[in-house]
Amino acid sequence: MTTFGKVYKTEAIVLKHFPLGEADYILTLFSPNRGKIRAVARGSRRIKSKLGGHIEPLMRTSFVINAGKNLDIISQAELIDGFRPLRENIHFLNLGIYMAELVDYMTQENQSNQETYRLLLESITAICNDHSPTLLPYFQLRMIIHNGFGPELYDCIECGTLIEPNKHRFCTDGGGVICLHCKPENVNILPLRLDTLKLLRFLSRSDWKSIQRLRLNRGNLIELNRITKELISYTINRDIISSTFLDYLYESFESEESV
Numbered sequence: 001m002t003t004f005g006k007v008y009k010t011e012a013i014v015l016k017h018f019p020l021g022e023a024d025y026i027l028t029l030f031s032p033n034r035g036k037i038r039a040v041a042r043g044s045r046r047i048k049s050k051l052g053g054h055i056e057p058l059m060r061t062s063f064v065i066n067a068g069k070n071l072d073i074i075s076q077a078e079l080i081d082g083f084r085p086l087r088e089n090i091h092f093l094n095l096g097i098y099m100a101e102l103v104d105y106m107t108q109e110n111q112s113n114q115e116t117y118r119l120l121l122e123s124i125t126a127i128c129n130d131h132s133p134t135l136l137p138y139f140q141l142r143m144i145i146h147n148g149f150g151p152e153l154y155d156c157i158e159c160g161t162l163i164e165p166n167k168h169r170f171c172t173d174g175g176g177v178i179c180l181h182c183k184p185e186n187v188n189i190l191p192l193r194l195d196t197l198k199l200l201r202f203l204s205r206s207d208w209k210s211i212q213r214l215r216l217n218r219g220n221l222i223e224l225n226r227i228t229k230e231l232i233s234y235t236i237n238r239d240i241i242s243s244t245f246l247d248y249l250y251e252s253f254e255s256e257e258s259v
């Protein structure tokens with residue numbers, strides 16, 4: 001915890017804002033060294049506020065913040081990157097908002113989480129530049145990994161034996177692959193093709209530069225999206241509000257890219 005009364009400087013991505021009183025916003029920020037931060041931007045809803053244009057959701061901004069007793073107070077904000085292409089396309093914006101919501105749900109306040117910060121920054125940048133349909137399953141899978149929720153991609157989650165090619169399914173409740181012999185009751189088990197399993201392994205360990213070059217066929221993409229989306233739903237135990245946009249979003253990505 002930051003000591004009350006201290007001033008700190010950090011860059012952060014704005015996850016969301018919410019009106020507070022007549023003139024203020026309360027912001028949820030995500031920073032590399034402090035994780036999630038909640039802070040008040042006083043007077044920021046006034047037209048002449050000097051904070052205006054620096055604190056919109058999905059902006060990357062350099063902040064100076066006073067640590068308060070209950071809530072921190074933003075004293076300065078200077079935009080680093082506004083990700084303009086994101087704001088000019090409703091599908092890109094929805095995808096960015098979904099990612100921000102996911103980071104909000106899955107991370108803690110005042111807890112350094114540099115991997116998630118890098119992932120969010122990399123992914124928002126990729127929305128603007130790449131328009132790749134692989135970005136969403138990549139982001140979802142890496143969020144699960146970076147925040148300590150698995151998944152197991154090599155050994156059966158029930159019996160622990162090494163998974164053999166073409167003798168596997170995916171158990172979202174158990175968070176990983178399951179062999180054909182194990183048949184636990186009352187769990188959600190999805191089909192898993194060998195090439196999709198290989199893709200999951202590749203996405204779990206490779207950087208975005210390598211992944212963005214992949215051109216997946218529609219079957220792989222559908223299976224990958226279904227598995228990562230259900231893993232996320234199980235992990236956070238709720239449906240993220242903006243995920244209702246996502247099926248529509250897949251369509252728009254698919255129409256722009258040959259997959």
Ligand SMILES: [Zn+2]
Nearest residue numbers: 156159179182
């Ligand atoms: Zn097994």
